[in-house]
Amino acid sequence: MIPRTLILPKKRSFFLFGPRLVGKSTWLKHVLPPESFKIDLLHEGTYQTYLTDSSRFVDEVRAFEKRKPTGWVCIDEVQRIPSLLNEVQSLMESSKLRFALSGSSARKLKRGGGNLLGGRANDLKMFSTTSIEQGEQFSLKDTIKWGSLPAVLTSDDDDKKQILRAYISTYMREEIQAEGIVRNLPSFARFLQLAAENIGQELNYSSIASETSVTSKTIKEYFQILDDTLLGTILPPWKKTVRKQLAGSPKFYFFDNGVTNALRENLAHTPTGYDLGQIFEQTVVQEVRALLSYMDFEGQLYFWRARGGNEVDILITRGQRPLLAIEVKATERPGPRDFAGLLSFAEEYPKVPKILVTRQPRASLYKNIEALPYVVFMKRLSDKEYLS
Numbered sequence: 001m002i003p004r005t006l007i008l009p010k011k012r013s014f015f016l017f018g019p020r021l022v023g024k025s026t027w028l029k030h031v032l033p034p035e036s037f038k039i040d041l042l043h044e045g046t047y048q049t050y051l052t053d054s055s056r057f058v059d060e061v062r063a064f065e066k067r068k069p070t071g072w073v074c075i076d077e078v079q080r081i082p083s084l085l086n087e088v089q090s091l092m093e094s095s096k097l098r099f100a101l102s103g104s105s106a107r108k109l110k111r112g113g114g115n116l117l118g119g120r121a122n123d124l125k126m127f128s129t130t131s132i133e134q135g136e137q138f139s140l141k142d143t144i145k146w147g148s149l150p151a152v153l154t155s156d157d158d159d160k161k162q163i164l165r166a167y168i169s170t171y172m173r174e175e176i177q178a179e180g181i182v183r184n185l186p187s188f189a190r191f192l193q194l195a196a197e198n199i200g201q202e203l204n205y206s207s208i209a210s211e212t213s214v215t216s217k218t219i220k221e222y223f224q225i226l227d228d229t230l231l232g233t234i235l236p237p238w239k240k241t242v243r244k245q246l247a248g249s250p251k252f253y254f255f256d257n258g259v260t261n262a263l264r265e266n267l268a269h270t271p272t273g274y275d276l277g278q279i280f281e282q283t284v285v286q287e288v289r290a291l292l293s294y295m296d297f298e299g300q301l302y303f304w305r306a307r308g309g310n311e312v313d314i315l316i317t318r319g320q321r322p323l324l325a326i327e328v329k330a331t332e333r334p335g336p337r338d339f340a341g342l343l344s345f346a347e348e349y350p351k352v353p354k355i356l357v358t359r360q361p362r363a364s365l366y367k368n369i370e371a372l373p374y375v376v377f378m379k380r381l382s383d384k385e386y387l388s
Contacts, residue, residue: 011061107228203250253286302314330359
């Protein structure tokens with residue numbers, strides 16, 4: 001098992017959300033005590049048993065409590081029976097048991113009328129593996145092509161292709177179909193392909209709608225579902241007021257490069273040129289997102305654009321205060337043009353730290369702005385060098 005950054009809460013129950021195959025079940029098996037009471041609702045027999053008789057769940061947990069009064073109760077894929085959470089809350093209020101509740105998203109629980117336990121449980125998220133977690137085994141080239149799902153990392157190239165193709169043909173469509181708003185499957189399949197082609201670009205819902213034969217409103221809902229289920233990230237534009245932020249066009253990134261390349265039908269080749277730039281930018285966005293989540297950072301991610309058109313790809317903020325500006329370039333030899341967005345940003349926010357993340361082998365400096373190799377930047381961010 002690849003060591004994960006996520007830390008098990010010692011005293012509090014928790015939800016654990018994340019896309020399929022990111023390693024939630026494996027992590028739970030590794031960090032919870034062997035004597036924990038475990039329920040896997042993906043197992044059809046178990047699912048049918050508790051679906052028809054929730055009192056059996058209560059009886060079994062009470063029997064476990066007699067042996068382990070402060071033990072862990074783990075329910076995997078809890079979103080399949082949201083009503084069980086009412087029983088969980090009752091058990092939490094009347095015992096010292098702790099609950100680990102895993103699923104793909106809180107959205108499904110809400111849509112199913114699930115009880116989110118009113119602050120009684122922490123909200124944890126898990127993502128594809130990071131460069132920090134992979135350590136010396138990390139390969140940026142492989143991550144750009146294959147992504148970083150645990151099952152993909154440990155497979156040969158032929159199996160990698162099969163896993164990723166199965167992911168987009170089965171898992172992703174099942175995830176979104178389960179939301180209950182997808183009725184036109186061919187249009188939805190086309191939407192996923194277009195979403196993959198448009199990563200890192202400001203979203204034009206009308207344009208995508210015209211190519212998928214659904215409304216702009218539906219396309220916007222599709223993107224929001226991908227974000228809510230952690231299958232992607234919507235990055236809004238940074239403006240000084242919330243009202244202006246809501247009015248701007250966001251960008252979108254998928255949660256994993258291998259999934260993106262599978263949707264693009266490009267698993268046979270390593271991305272180059274413009275495609276490389278898009279995928280490398282997505283790599284940085286998603287690892288920054290994961291690291292900030294694991295360090296329980298209180299803040300948000302945006303992108304920044306000047307009136308003249310220069311951009312900064314990632315802006316980490318807290319409240320209305322920018323903390324770190326990150327520009328991403330896939331180059332191995334950054335030049336003056338690669339710093340244009342950060343220099344424009346510096347005119348408005350001179351005191352905010354600015355970093356250029358690239359594929360170069362060693363750090364360099366241009367007009368007091370550091371250009372860092374990918375791995376060096378992620379290590380510094382993980383060590384909280386930029387954020388306090």
